[in-house]
Structures are given as C-alpha cells and as structure tokens.
Amino acid sequence: MTSLLEVNDLRLSYPGKGFRARPAEILHGVSLTVAEGETLGVVGESGSGKTTIGRALLGLAExxxxxxxFDGRDITHVGAKERRRLARDIQVIFQDPYTSLNPSLTIGDILTEPLIAQGTPAAAARTRVADLLERVGLPEDAAQRLPREFSGGQRQRVAIARALAPEPRLIVCDEPVSALDLSTQTRVLDLLIDIQRRTGVAYLFISHDLAVVRHISHRVAVLYRGDLVETGPAGPVTTAPEHPYTQKLVLASPVADPVEQERRRTERRKLASNAH
Known part of the structure; x- marks a missing residue:
C-alpha cells in the first residue's frame, strides 16, 4: 500500500520546569507509517508519548x-498558512466530546462554519451538513440543536462529522472513545470502521486501551516511555506480543472469563518478578 504519512526518527522535547532544568525528551527517535485507507493504532500508557506524536503531526508541538x-511532502516545520491548507487533508477527533464542541453554537453552525471558511457556498454547506449528520447516524433536525441536548456518544458523532466535513485523507483520533461507556465505545468504533470503508480515510488512532486498538486497527505501534518498542499487524501484536511491555499491556486487559483473568494475573506477577 502507498504510504500517506511517514514519521522518521522523530524526537521531541519539552522545556524542563524550574531554573536550569534540562529539557525533557518525550519522543526518542520514533518512526512509523500510515498507508492510504489504513488504521494505525498507537498504544501506550500515560506518558508514553503517543499523544505527542499526534500533536506534532497537527503542528501543536515542535x-x-x-x-x-504527508503525501510525500515534508510538513515537519510548515508555517501557519500551509498548516491551514493541510487542515483540509488532516483532521482530528479529540478525547472529550463535552469540551471539544462550542456550547453556544448549534450543531449546524459547528459543522457549517469550517466549510464556509474554506470557501464552500452557504447552500452547499447546509446540504453537506445534512449528509454528514445522516452519515454519522444523527437526525437532520440535530442541526438546529445545541450540544448540551445530546448524549456523550451523540456528541462524539458530531465531532466525527466535523472531522469528516472537509473530506480529509487522514484523521488523528486522540483517545476518541475513552470518555464513553463500553457499549457506546463499540458503536462509535464501528461507525469509524464503516466510514473508513466508504470513504477510504486513514486513521492514526491513539489510545491507552489495547482492546479498543485491536477492535479498529490494521496495524499497531506500541510506545513505552518515548520509544517505539513493537509494531506489526494488529492480530499478532495484541494476542502474541514479543516485547515484555506489550505482553504486560495484553495481560492487563480485562476479560469476562474469571479463569482467564486469574491466568493473566499470574502471568503479570511472573513478568514483574522477572523484571526485578
């Protein structure tokens, strides 16, 4: 498959806190690719650097x-004008559907505003909004309502519609279902999969939850303290991982079977004792 996104030997540091504090290096030479129409799941615990990759891609971290x-062009240090152009092709879905939508605007305004800013005529924008609402499974009259009138899952569907509005080629999904209950998580993940099948959009899917990543991803990249420690097809990485840290993530994933859950606890204890 053709690579749409190529991240090569990426390093990123944040300023240290306090006088004479040394910069804190968050990413230690990470390299990864995302193909056209593919989902790459980036998984790791808090502080692993996974969200920092997304921020660097979006121009929010240097x-x-x-x-x-991206698509063969170096976008590492592009200026504001080029970054605005890139917004047509690269969109983002944030973690919290409650804070990512302007509470004072109707859903129609939230979805129409970026389209008009990009030069879409108002009538065409309204037609596009109706199509987007249908695509994400919301009624057409949702356009006249405010975000507070919707559930968390419905708000995240609005956020997905907003990301789809400019017909992007890549969407950075930054923990997009972590604020939702389990049943709603599954419905939103299935919606993202269906949209990808119909549009060919690629996802960089960032999550701490290996089960969520396994559900949606074609390939998985595992980050540990800023290092890429394992990558490969989602099946092998999430069921028979090679790196001890990935094994720990798999064993930490909850399962309904109490026998299997106890086996995983035993394996976690073995890994912990071997580490010492």
Missing part, C-alpha cells in the same frame, strides 16, 4: 529533530 512527511 519536533526537535526528525521529519514528518
């Missing part, structure tokens, strides 16, 4: 070294 190429 890499110390390395490169980010």
């Amino acid at each position: 890499p110390s070294s390395g490169s980010i190429r």
Whole structure:
C-alpha cells in the first residue's frame, strides 16, 4: 500500500520546569507509517508519548529533530498558512466530546462554519451538513440543536462529522472513545470502521486501551516511555506480543472469563518478578 504519512526518527522535547532544568525528551527517535485507507493504532500508557506524536503531526508541538512527511511532502516545520491548507487533508477527533464542541453554537453552525471558511457556498454547506449528520447516524433536525441536548456518544458523532466535513485523507483520533461507556465505545468504533470503508480515510488512532486498538486497527505501534518498542499487524501484536511491555499491556486487559483473568494475573506477577 502507498504510504500517506511517514514519521522518521522523530524526537521531541519539552522545556524542563524550574531554573536550569534540562529539557525533557518525550519522543526518542520514533518512526512509523500510515498507508492510504489504513488504521494505525498507537498504544501506550500515560506518558508514553503517543499523544505527542499526534500533536506534532497537527503542528501543536515542535519536533526537535526528525521529519514528518504527508503525501510525500515534508510538513515537519510548515508555517501557519500551509498548516491551514493541510487542515483540509488532516483532521482530528479529540478525547472529550463535552469540551471539544462550542456550547453556544448549534450543531449546524459547528459543522457549517469550517466549510464556509474554506470557501464552500452557504447552500452547499447546509446540504453537506445534512449528509454528514445522516452519515454519522444523527437526525437532520440535530442541526438546529445545541450540544448540551445530546448524549456523550451523540456528541462524539458530531465531532466525527466535523472531522469528516472537509473530506480529509487522514484523521488523528486522540483517545476518541475513552470518555464513553463500553457499549457506546463499540458503536462509535464501528461507525469509524464503516466510514473508513466508504470513504477510504486513514486513521492514526491513539489510545491507552489495547482492546479498543485491536477492535479498529490494521496495524499497531506500541510506545513505552518515548520509544517505539513493537509494531506489526494488529492480530499478532495484541494476542502474541514479543516485547515484555506489550505482553504486560495484553495481560492487563480485562476479560469476562474469571479463569482467564486469574491466568493473566499470574502471568503479570511472573513478568514483574522477572523484571526485578
């Protein structure tokens, strides 16, 4: 498959806290790719650097070294004007559907505003909004309502519709279901999968939850303290991992079977004792 996104030897540091504090390096030479129409799941615990990769891709964090190429173009240090152009092709779905939507705007305004800003005529924008609402499973009259009138799952569907509005080629999904209950998580993940099948959009799917990543991803990249420790097809990485840290993530995933859950606890204890 053709690579749409190429991250090569990416390093990123944040300023240290306090006088004479050394910069804290968050990413230690991470390299990964996302193909056209593919989902790459990036998984790791808090502080692993997974969200920092997304921030660097979106221009919200400045890499110390390395490169980010999108569709063959180096976008590592592009200016504000080029970043606005890239917004047509690269969109984002944030973690919290409650804070990512402007509470004072109707859903129609939230979805129409970026389209009109990109030059879409008002009538065409309204038609596009109706299509987007249908695509994400919301009624057409949702356009006249405010975000507070919707559940968390419905708000995340609005956020997905907003990301789809400019017909992007890549969407950065930053923990997009972690604030939702389990049944709603599954419905939103299935919606994202269905949208990908119909549109060919690629996802960089960031999550701490290995079960969620396994559900949606074609390939998985595992980050541990800023290092890429394992990558490969989702099946092998999430069921028969090679790296001890990935094994720990798999064993930490909850299962309904109490016998299997106890086996995982035993294996976790063995891993912990071997580490010491």
